[in-house]
Amino acid sequence: MSYVLAHWSPAWVVLTTWAAVVAVHLVGLRRLSRTGLAAQGLGGHEPARRELAWRSAAFHGGLLAVLLALVSPLAYWSLTFIWVRSLQDLLLGIVAPALIVLGMPGRILARGLRRAAGGDASLDDARDRPQAPRARWWLAWPVAVTLAFNVVWLGWHVPVLYDLAATNAAARYLQCVAYLGAGIFFWLQLIGTGTSSPPAAPMRRLALLVGTAVADTILGMVLVFGSGLVYPAYRGAAHHTLSVVADQQVGGAVLWIGMLPPLIIATVALLLGWLEHEESDELSRDLDRLTGQAAAGRPAWAGSGRASSGRAAWPARPGYRRPTI
Numbered sequence: 001m002s003y004v005l006a007h008w009s010p011a012w013v014v015l016t017t018w019a020a021v022v023a024v025h026l027v028g029l030r031r032l033s034r035t036g037l038a039a040q041g042l043g044g045h046e047p048a049r050r051e052l053a054w055r056s057a058a059f060h061g062g063l064l065a066v067l068l069a070l071v072s073p074l075a076y077w078s079l080t081f082i083w084v085r086s087l088q089d090l091l092l093g094i095v096a097p098a099l100i101v102l103g104m105p106g107r108i109l110a111r112g113l114r115r116a117a118g119g120d121a122s123l124d125d126a127r128d129r130p131q132a133p134r135a136r137w138w139l140a141w142p143v144a145v146t147l148a149f150n151v152v153w154l155g156w157h158v159p160v161l162y163d164l165a166a167t168n169a170a171a172r173y174l175q176c177v178a179y180l181g182a183g184i185f186f187w188l189q190l191i192g193t194g195t196s197s198p199p200a201a202p203m204r205r206l207a208l209l210v211g212t213a214v215a216d217t218i219l220g221m222v223l224v225f226g227s228g229l230v231y232p233a234y235r236g237a238a239h240h241t242l243s244v245v246a247d248q249q250v251g252g253a254v255l256w257i258g259m260l261p262p263l264i265i266a267t268v269a270l271l272l273g274w275l276e277h278e279e280s281d282e283l284s285r286d287l288d289r290l291t292g293q294a295a296a297g298r299p300a301w302a303g304s305g306r307a308s309s310g311r312a313a314w315p316a317r318p319g320y321r322r323p324t325i
Contacts, residue, residue, distance in 0.1 A: 007076035013173075014070045018063055025105060028112030029056055059103025065096035070176065079166055080238045082231060082251035090258045092176055093153055097183025098262055101191050142189040142200040146208045149186035150215045152178050157219055163233035186212075190266055202274035209267055216259045223252025 033052065068074060069091040078085040155161060156175050165172045190205050192198045198205060223230065227245065235244050242250075 007073040009071050009075050011071050011075075014067065018067055021063060021109075022060070024112035024116060025056070025059065025108055026112070027115050028108035028110065031111045031115060032108055055103045056105075056108070057103075058099045059105045062096045062099030062103060065091045065099060066180065069096070080234070080236070081242075082234055082244075082247045083254050085166070086251040086254035086258070089156075089179065089255065093179040093183045094259055094262055097180060098187050098191075098266075101184055101187040104193055106193055139188060139192065139198055142198065142205070142208060145185050145189050146212060149182040150212060152182040154215060154219060159230055159232075162231050166231075166233045190270070202270045206267060206270050206274075209263055209270070213259070213263050217256060220252045220256025224249050224256065226252075 029052075033049070069088045074084060074088055074091075078088045156165065156178065161171070161175075165175045189198050189200065189208065200208070226248070229235070229244055230248055231244075234247065239247060
């Protein structure tokens with residue numbers, strides 16, 4: 001029990017940053033719940049409020065994952081055991097960024113910052129009115145961003161940098177920032193934001209996931225099946241029961257297996273989205289063909305003033321419009 005209750009770290013920089021982000025998000029969430037949903041015509045829609053609630057919960061879950069990795073005993077024991085360090089890496093590089101991006105906090109944080117700066121609430125309402133999707137520069141290069149993420153992920157597991165982060169506090173915090181930044185940009189290529197979808201097709205995004213899984217598998221195999229010492233900075237008296245090499249092998253297994261669940265979940269979601277998109281396209285083609293045949297069988301005067309395309313001739317079904325958060 002002492003392993004859980006002891007060795008909590010008073011990392012004031014981390015705690016202060018976490019408290020500030022949480023406060024700004026809660027202020028923005030309050031303003032969005034009061035006026036933003038109404039500006040989008042969703043003020044009375046319970047599904048919109050439910051989605052806003054679960055996305056906010058995902059965002060705060062990501063922040064708690066960062067806090068767990070940097071303040072809890074996990075941070076303390078990560079300097080002693082490689083397998084604990086692997087758990088910390090997964091939280092900072094994979095789990096926390098995925099939850100943060102899933103929360104889509106951009107608009108909410110912007111509202112909170114404008115509130116803190118004394119901004120006009122009418123600007124929020126204008127920005128929250130339905131708009132056409134806009135291209136985002138951080139979504140323009142999915143392959144380059146994925147390569148950059150894998151370079152960051154694998155680069156910090158190179159022995160020189162890995163040992164440096166274990167012995168130098170500045171390098172350790174730089175590693176944390178690199179993991180979070182690269183991870184957020186990586187997941188943006190798969191999930192997108194509230195106002196922009198990833199430009200890459202679902203199958204291309206699936207290829208990016210597979211490539212990332214292969215890179216992590218190679219790293220895990222090197223550590224699991226290697227018989228030599230890779231990280232000498234972890235040599236010490238704490239490994240009197242579990243040798244450093246055995247600890248290293250367990251750490252490789254944690255990296256190898258631990259990354260698979262979030263990647264598998266993302267893969268299933270992409271496949272389901274792709275299947276839904278294909279079925280929607282097929283239905284649209286069938287409607288186009290049926291309405292085209294019907295138009296061909298009518299006199300010319302009967303089709304005047306109406307489009308022959310199925311998408312234009314059939315009225316759009318009333319649907320739920322997702323809040324822009």
